[in-house]
Amino acid sequence: MPIRRLAAEERLTTSFPLQAYAFEASPLTGERVEAFHRYLPYNKGNRTLVVEEGGETHAAASAIPMRQNLRGRVLPMAGVAGVATHPLARRQGHVRALLHQLLDEMRDEGHPLSALYPFRAGFYERFGYVGLPRARTVRFSPADLGPLLRADLPGEVTWERIGAGYPGYRAFTERCLRERHGFAIFPDFRAVGLRDRDDRWLVTARIDGTTVGVLTYRIDDHGGELHGDDLLVGDPYARALLLRFLARHVDQVERISLQVPADELPELWLTDLAVHMEARVSRPGSPAPMARLLSVDALAGLPAGPGRVRVELVDDRWLGGTHLLDGATGHLELTSGGPAPSATLTAAGLSALAYGVLDPVEVAVRGLGSIGPEAAAELRRLFPRELPYLFADF
Ligand SMILES: CC(C)(COP(=O)(O)OP(=O)(O)OC[C@H]1O[C@@H](n2cnc3c(N)ncnc32)[C@H](O)[C@@H]1OP(=O)(O)O)[C@@H](O)C(=O)NCCC(=O)NCCS
Incomplete structure (x- = not known):
């Protein structure tokens, strides 16, 4: 065909x-x-x-x-x-x-990387993709943010439509891309859709003139919900500045919802914050994202612990061969010689380790590789668990 x-x-x-x-x-x-x-x-x-x-x-x-x-x-x-x-x-x-x-x-x-939102994870696992965490939706009442109204915080927030504030917003997502594992952003030609639709408010937190956090949102009705998109913050001051802004909506909306990374703990944000957090994964309709390596070159030079293991990559169109992974220098090197424990990995198995989402034992239990205890210990040192946050939704 x-x-x-x-x-x-x-x-x-x-x-x-x-x-x-x-x-x-x-x-x-x-x-x-x-x-x-x-x-x-x-x-x-x-x-x-x-x-x-x-x-x-x-x-x-x-x-x-x-x-x-x-x-x-x-x-x-x-x-x-x-x-x-x-x-x-x-x-x-x-x-x-x-x-x-x-x-x-x-x-x-x-x-060297690929990601997607699957209609069914099992379909794409056969193409070498492995699941990443889904962003959490957090819901709470603005009334519970009241204590922040009196908090002494450095910096200030500005408020505008996304159509006007887009360049600053985009620049902050570029910063997140450089700093946050797993973070992915669109090319300019696609990202500007957010600016052109202009259907969101943008609140920006700044300290000493530097942007430290951004949130886009819309409000559905008086007495309704303020629907926040991803809460993008560089530090706890930035988060507190944005939450304090949201606290000012206490007489306007009943609920606030935000999207946060899977490792965020909203129950620790404030005392007496009644909060509901959920990640609904269903098929079709509400998928968790997936990702994979398309080339082992993606691994070269990554920060790594001091492990050493030989991996044989099997059952895949794009990843194959046997590679010695060495983290002795603090950065992953792919070499060819020398003794080391060995493991067999599918593309999804190697991707799970590189993206930091599964322990080597989980990779084996899931049938994504064959890994003995010695190789598992080395792989654990090379690829410490680190939760990715994909951000882009496509
Ligand atoms: C899902 C969809 C894209 C599959 O397309 P398709 O052209 O029928 O897929 P293929 O015939 O190339 O199938 C490839 C393999 O996946 C299997 N497969 C196809 N649809 C599947 C499904 N829904 N669930 C599980 N496996 C499926 C096929 O049996 C085949 O396996 P094989 O190689 O062992 O024979 C198509 O059914 C579709 O358009 N569905 C509606 C839209 C959608 O869900 N898109 C996916 C968005 S991520």
């Missing part, structure tokens, strides 16, 4: 309708079809591949050229999105063929 890369405008009549059928309410209204035109610029730098036959589009898959922090190093990452097959063409191997070619091309163009 021929696979072809789409030119930008072709999406309007090929991949967009297929994606809309897979992911939206349908049949589509004429108004929605019109909106495809507005969405086009935010897709222009994506790589979109389709399977076609007789002028009909049978399946489509896209990759967004993104960047992601892996244990402190920022690397090009292929964000896979818009994977859909025509209902009459499913289960014929189209998506398998598309993903193979898409990831081949993205890796060859220098993307």
Whole structure:
């Protein structure tokens, strides 16, 4: 079946309708079809591949050229999105063929990482992806933030629409990309959609003129909910400044919700803060993200503990061979010789260790590798657990 890369405008009549059928309410209204035109610029730098036959589009898959922090190093990452097959063409191997070619091309163009939000994790585990934590939604009443109103804090907050404050917001996400493991951001052509939609407020915390935290949000109604997006803060002052701003909405909304990383502990933010935190993972509809390495080169130079292990990479199209991983210098080196305990890993197994989400024993228990106790100890030293926070939602 021929696979072809789409030119930008072709999406309007090929991949967009297929994606809309897979992911939206349908049949589509004429108004929605019109909106495809507005969405086009935010897709222009994506790589979109389709399977076609007789002028009909049978399946489509896209990759967004993104960047992601892996244990402190920022690397090009292929964000896979818009994977859909025509209902009459499913289960014929189209998506398998598309993903193979898409990831081949993205890796060859220098993307050693890939991430996505799966419709079903098991489907993508077979393509070497492993689950990452889902962001938590935290809900509380603004009344419980009252004590912060009297807190003595350095710095101040500014408030504006995201359309006006976008450059500062984007700059702060660039800082998070440099500093936070797992953090991923869109390329400019896609990220500016947030500015152009202009459907969020932006509150920015600054200390001595430097941005230390940002939050975008919208309010659904008087007496309703203030829906915050990701709470992005560089330190506890930044968080307190933003929460104090939210406390001022006590007579305006009943509830506040925020998205926070999986290792955030809101119950420790304040005394007497009644807080509900949840991460709902269901299929289809509410997935936790997944990620994988597309090249072992992603590992070279990563900060690492003093471990030494030989890994044989199996059952994967993109990762293979035997590599000696050595962390003696404090940075991971891939060498070829010398004695060391050995382990066998699938791509998902190696990705789980590199992204810091699973212990070597969990990798073995999950069937993502065969790892003896000695190799497990070395791998644990090389890849200490470190929870990634993906941030970008696509
Ligand atoms: C899910 C979907 C993309 C699969 O596309 P497809 O072209 O039918 O997939 P393929 O035929 O290439 O299947 C590849 C493999 O996955 C298996 N597979 C396909 N759909 C599956 C499913 N829903 N659950 C589990 N396995 C599935 C196939 O059996 C095949 O396995 P095999 O290689 O051992 O034979 C397609 O059904 C679809 O468009 N669904 C609606 C939209 C959607 O959910 N998109 C995914 C967004 S991340």
